[in-house]
Amino acid sequence: MSVRDDVLQIARQAKQAARFLAAAGAVRKNQALEAMAEAVQSQEAAILAANEQDVAAARRAGKNTAFLDRLALTPERIAAMGHGLRAVAQLPDPVGEVVRMGPRPNGLIIGKMRVPLGVIGIIYESRPDVTGDCAGLCLKSGNAVILRGGSEALRSNQAIFQALNAALARSGFPPGCIALVPTAEREAVGVLLSLNDYIDLIIPRGGEALIRTVTEESKIPVIKHYKGICHTYVDDAADLAMAEEIAFNAKVQRPATCNAMECLLVHAAVAEAFLPRAIARLRNAGVEIRGCARTQAIVPGVQAAGEQDYATEYLDLILSVRVVRDMDEACAHIERFGTRHSEAIVTENLARGMRFLKEVDAACVYVNASTRFTDGNQFGLGAEMGISTDKLHARGPMGLEELTTYKYIILGNGQVRA
Amino acid sequence: MSVRDDVLQIARQAKQAARFLAAAGAVRKNQALEAMAEAVQSQEAAILAANEQDVAAARRAGKNTAFLDRLALTPERIAAMGHGLRAVAQLPDPVGEVVRMGPRPNGLIIGKMRVPLGVIGIIYESRPDVTGDCAGLCLKSGNAVILRGGSEALRSNQAIFQALNAALARSGFPPGCIALVPTAEREAVGVLLSLNDYIDLIIPRGGEALIRTVTEESKIPVIKHYKGICHTYVDDAADLAMAEEIAFNAKVQRPATCNAMECLLVHAAVAEAFLPRAIARLRNAGVEIRGCARTQAIVPGVQAAGEQDYATEYLDLILSVRVVRDMDEACAHIERFGTRHSEAIVTENLARGMRFLKEVDAACVYVNASTRFTDGNQFGLGAEMGISTDKLHARGPMGLEELTTYKYIILGNGQVRA
Numbered sequence: 001m002s003v004r005d006d007v008l009q010i011a012r013q014a015k016q017a018a019r020f021l022a023a024a025g026a027v028r029k030n031q032a033l034e035a036m037a038e039a040v041q042s043q044e045a046a047i048l049a050a051n052e053q054d055v056a057a058a059r060r061a062g063k064n065t066a067f068l069d070r071l072a073l074t075p076e077r078i079a080a081m082g083h084g085l086r087a088v089a090q091l092p093d094p095v096g097e098v099v100r101m102g103p104r105p106n107g108l109i110i111g112k113m114r115v116p117l118g119v120i121g122i123i124y125e126s127r128p129d130v131t132g133d134c135a136g137l138c139l140k141s142g143n144a145v146i147l148r149g150g151s152e153a154l155r156s157n158q159a160i161f162q163a164l165n166a167a168l169a170r171s172g173f174p175p176g177c178i179a180l181v182p183t184a185e186r187e188a189v190g191v192l193l194s195l196n197d198y199i200d201l202i203i204p205r206g207g208e209a210l211i212r213t214v215t216e217e218s219k220i221p222v223i224k225h226y227k228g229i230c231h232t233y234v235d236d237a238a239d240l241a242m243a244e245e246i247a248f249n250a251k252v253q254r255p256a257t258c259n260a261m262e263c264l265l266v267h268a269a270v271a272e273a274f275l276p277r278a279i280a281r282l283r284n285a286g287v288e289i290r291g292c293a294r295t296q297a298i299v300p301g302v303q304a305a306g307e308q309d310y311a312t313e314y315l316d317l318i319l320s321v322r323v324v325r326d327m328d329e330a331c332a333h334i335e336r337f338g339t340r341h342s343e344a345i346v347t348e349n350l351a352r353g354m355r356f357l358k359e360v361d362a363a364c365v366y367v368n369a370s371t372r373f374t375d376g377n378q379f380g381l382g383a384e385m386g387i388s389t390d391k392l393h394a395r396g397p398m399g400l401e402e403l404t405t406y407k408y409i410i411l412g413n414g415q416v417r418a
Numbered sequence: 419m420s421v422r423d424d425v426l427q428i429a430r431q432a433k434q435a436a437r438f439l440a441a442a443g444a445v446r447k448n449q450a451l452e453a454m455a456e457a458v459q460s461q462e463a464a465i466l467a468a469n470e471q472d473v474a475a476a477r478r479a480g481k482n483t484a485f486l487d488r489l490a491l492t493p494e495r496i497a498a499m500g501h502g503l504r505a506v507a508q509l510p511d512p513v514g515e516v517v518r519m520g521p522r523p524n525g526l527i528i529g530k531m532r533v534p535l536g537v538i539g540i541i542y543e544s545r546p547d548v549t550g551d552c553a554g555l556c557l558k559s560g561n562a563v564i565l566r567g568g569s570e571a572l573r574s575n576q577a578i579f580q581a582l583n584a585a586l587a588r589s590g591f592p593p594g595c596i597a598l599v600p601t602a603e604r605e606a607v608g609v610l611l612s613l614n615d616y617i618d619l620i621i622p623r624g625g626e627a628l629i630r631t632v633t634e635e636s637k638i639p640v641i642k643h644y645k646g647i648c649h650t651y652v653d654d655a656a657d658l659a660m661a662e663e664i665a666f667n668a669k670v671q672r673p674a675t676c677n678a679m680e681c682l683l684v685h686a687a688v689a690e691a692f693l694p695r696a697i698a699r700l701r702n703a704g705v706e707i708r709g710c711a712r713t714q715a716i717v718p719g720v721q722a723a724g725e726q727d728y729a730t731e732y733l734d735l736i737l738s739v740r741v742v743r744d745m746d747e748a749c750a751h752i753e754r755f756g757t758r759h760s761e762a763i764v765t766e767n768l769a770r771g772m773r774f775l776k777e778v779d780a781a782c783v784y785v786n787a788s789t790r791f792t793d794g795n796q797f798g799l800g801a802e803m804g805i806s807t808d809k810l811h812a813r814g815p816m817g818l819e820e821l822t823t824y825k826y827i828i829l830g831n832g833q834v835r836a
Contacts, residue, residue: 405813
């Protein structure tokens with residue numbers, strides 16, 4: 001069979017399975033999630049063996065340490081996948097929830113019922129632990145899922161998929177609820193993105209290049225995540241000790257993540273009091289500082305920050321710092337350079353906190369906390385399918401509810417339109 | 419200036435205006451809507467004069483009666499536009515609503531705040547009364563709007579736009595809140611669809627060909643409406659008198675609309691009792707019946723319905739009728755031929771009503787009522803920007819809430835991530 005036929009067959013089966021999943025109740029789905037968690041752990045040896053082959057091949061291909069670290073599975077990571085599946089089983093089932101239900105003057109009762117999207121395609125890079133998370137969230141939200149992981153992780157993903165799929169079959173679920181594209185051929189992605197009659201949503205996870213390619217090529221709606229250039233604005237009414245803790249955490253705790261701070265904005269009135277201590281502490285942690293002229297005047301030895309710095313997602317221990325005249329200038333900077341991901345203000349002034357919440361256009365807007373909290377788990381969603389920097393359908397961390405849509409339900413007793 | 423420059427300038431100004439609108443409160447927006455309503459009525463003579471020119475040109479170009487009827491404005495239609503704007507002013511403001519707000523174990527308080535989408539582009543055909551409705555809904559939901567009506571209505575739209583825009587200026591709103599593409603050039607649509615840095619959403623309204631072109635060409639997310647092949651299923655537990663009223667209304671009351679019934683499905687056990695009377699009544703109203711073999715056996719003189727009939731949106735006084743073995747067969751027929759728009763069951767059996775609501779995949783699912791109610795006004799949304807047959811972001815009639823997105827707001831007192 002051709003790659004096209006392979007992918008088409010998977011998509012057809014997924015669409016069939018989606019009808020079953022949409023009608024499956026929470027008890028049944030939770031039992032399946034438990035069985036999936038057990039299967040991943042009982043198949044640990046097979047999964048690790050497959051993963052070893054992937055890692056060896058990637059090492060031979062000259063992949064760097066960071067890549068190999070994302071690719072490698074350990075007994076701990078496999079246990080975490082099992083915990084993740086059990087955690088999803090504990091979450092409330094979003095399917096069937098009815099909201100905004102009420103009577104109309106003619107006696108019709110109208111409301112919105114939450115229902116699964118149908119079939120979700122996920123295109124991700126070589127992190128095999130994502131396989132378990134995505135399969136669990138899609139199953140619980142009643143969606144069939146088609147997984148397309150990075151080609152370097154194909155053996156690992158196949159081993160995980162076999163464990164999950166066997167557990168589903170034992171739980172009485174039809175084939176197709178979880179599908180894995182069985183080839184590393186790039187052509188398969190193109191085929192997947194063309195199947196808008198079978199797939200309802202595509203979620204690409206990975207680098208900017210992957211996401212741009214998917215978005216441009218797809219005939220299916222895409223929810224995506226581009227860059228995270230996140231700011232922390234230290235207002236003149238900030239508690240400066242708190243601001244220092246928050247800025248330090250947002251930059252240093254895990255700098256390679258999309259919710260880490262890339263630029264610190266400081267009100268001119270507190271710059272001299274705040275910057276010397278804060279920058280000394282950041283430098284102690286290995287952070288390179290690039291600052292505006294005001295920052296350079298206050299703290300010796302700071303390299304100049306250019307426009308290019310403000311527009312860069314460093315994902316590294318580098319921070320640009322800019323002293324701003326006032327909150328207007330801070331908001332204008334965020335409007336210009338921010339990527340609508342996560343933005344924070346540190347202030348004890350209520351009006352300014354409220355204004356920041358209202359006016360700053362981003363998926364997540366913080367008052368007095370570190371932007372590092374932008375994460376499905378931290379937000380109480382249990383897990384996440386990714387973080388959306390889009391505005392349509394879902395914004396920010398995407399959990400179970402974001403994988404659903406609604407339908408209007410209308411109850412009558414014979415109403416006709418006049 | 420080139421068409422591209424023209425459209426780009428409008429889009430830039432709209433993006434600027436969107437920031438103002440996002441922060442404008444309900445009182446201010448409602449005053450503007452009142453002023454817009456007044457302006458449309460005080461400018462009635464100018465609008466009618468411009469419309470007369472459009473109608474004359476369309477008549478010379480040989481457009482048919484239905485086209486001319488949609489294009490023509492009357493004092494009544496202008497008054498209705500004014501009423502529509504005032505009705506939107508009366509609706510609650512969706513912007514700023516906060517939902518699902520609550521504490522996390524670390525003391526962070528997290529919720530979702532409803533915010534405008536930003537800039538919305540609407541591409542529609544030659545119905546100038548749509549201009550007022552869309553402008554009103556976008557303004558109330560805090561969005562800037564770029565209107566691109568059919569080229570045959572350009573003079574009418576310009577006159578309406580001038581009235582609306584002057585009212586906004588008098589109310590202290592900046593230019594760009596409502597924009598009209600000032601040219602009938604087709605090139606302008608292509609430019610509009612390429613401006614994904616300025617426009618957040620495109621809504622095409624019109625025939626299937628227009629919608630397909632827009633969807634294929636757009637780099638901006640599109641919410642759209644394709645066909646409405648709506649079914650009414652008369653269950654064996656139906657109140658047959660009620661079923662007759664509902665079927666008659668769904669077919670006859672306004673057959674050219676997308677929510678009119680195109681196919682009647684009847685349980686075999688009640689077909690003989692139900693069909694002769696129901697079909698006689700429909701025929702009396704001028705409806706042509708095309709039926710399956712069972713229907714033909716029960717009612718003399720019925721033309722045979724083929725697969726092609728079941729797949730056709732007649733938008734006319736034609737109805738296909740099929741006798742089904744049971745509810746499973748009815749649901750399978752809807753799954754195969756339905757367009758996920760509006761589907762109805764008539765039954766007195768609670769379990770079957772519940773099953774239909776749960777299992778039928780459509781934007782609007784009815785028990786014991788006519789599908790003709792699928793409409794923003796009828797659903798209590800005040801007005802509608804259109805009806806979505808998509809699954810993402812909005813489904814069914816789109817009102818104010820559907821023109822918004824959300825952002826997460828996170829209130830802390832110094833939380834950092836461990």
